[in-house]
Amino acid sequence: MEFSDVVRARHSYRGFTPKQVDEQTLREIFELANWAPSNCNVQPWHVHVLSGDACDRMREKMKAAAAAEEPFNPDFPWEGKFSGEYKERQICSALGLWEHQGVTRDNPEKRAWSWMRNFEFFDAPHIAFIFVTDQFPELVRLAGDVGMYSQTLMLAMADAGIGSCPQTSVSCYPDLVRKELGVDSHYKLMMGLSFGYIDEADSANNLRTERDPLEATTSFYS
Template sequence: MTYESSASAFRHLLEARRSIRSFLPTRVPDSMIASVLQDAQCAPSNCNTQPWHVHVVSGSSRDRLSQALLAAEAAGRMSLDFSFSANDVHGIYGERLREQGAAYYQALGISREALAERRAASLRNLEFFGAPHAAFLFMPVFGDAVRVAGDIGMYGQTFLLSLAAHGLGGVPQTVLGMYADTIREELGVDPSLKLLFGISFGYPDATSAAAAYRIEKVPFEDSVVFHN
């Protein structure tokens, strides 16, 4: 494969990967999930520490966890290992956050005033958007944990790209990390391991309203400064 064809194939893969928020109920074969996990294991990490601890739920385990998450949400039992508030996202970053939310609800045909419908759509996060599988990315804490979290992010991106390469889809979900205690309890995870986020994954449902939803990336020149 030439440099040009290799680069073209990689660009195609990057553009094929997007956050999927509607899935078919069809389970992914265990061998394909193993192949994705093998790819993700190639992710780089600081001093090769490989700090990711990944729990994958499917079938009845997936269903029980979803019910536990919905119960925790109804009872107001949120438990974040790492703080997050949309109100803290300022400037252009906050604008992008709001634009993403508005575009998603518009694709679903849900108006800003339709509060009940918006809440129902939000709860789909805890139902894994109908995906038959979800992966939870736990990590140990060293120091301020920022560098470990960076390693988990690289693992997550490698995982998502491998999903796309296998004809699958996934969506990284910060909101799943807001119920860390519930997930640890349900999955029997040691309290010393902290939950950064989860990834729901499976076969995309191309017929859903969410499938038409796209959000564009800003030009790389908006994010990069060259020093020559």
């Protein structure tokens, strides 16, 4: 694919088939993502990729925690509150997703189902958890590095015909993830990424979010 086509082919997909990505492709994609830039080349990402049974075990644990409404204890604050134009965009994307999932605002059961899809990893056969160590005092720069890594990873997936969904939601149970994977508590969970082959029959995958025009976001000087 042309690079611009890869960028435009990446969307957040929220419905996957059970077909697994073969191991060699998996390794190539994650190796490519390692070439993302980072402040002083510190490469702060520590990535755990779960497939097959390992992914299913984690999914069951996370679903059980969410169903029992176990309190969230994310390693990084997550208010999920926005205001002004940012809130408008947030609402727009949430309503867009609900529309494609057949969820209406006045139906609390369906809304809960939509939220629970996060903890089902949208049926993906793989999930990656991206950790960072707690030895970085400059959280903003660290978050920037992880953002660059994650986008490189998602573009590499898009180029290989693999869909993905970045997820802050699944980082709300970091202790569960650390315990299941035997990860030390010095590693903090920044986000998850469900991925696999897209289920074309899942209408959630028809969602296309919009972007503000260039003039609204970017100023040029000469």
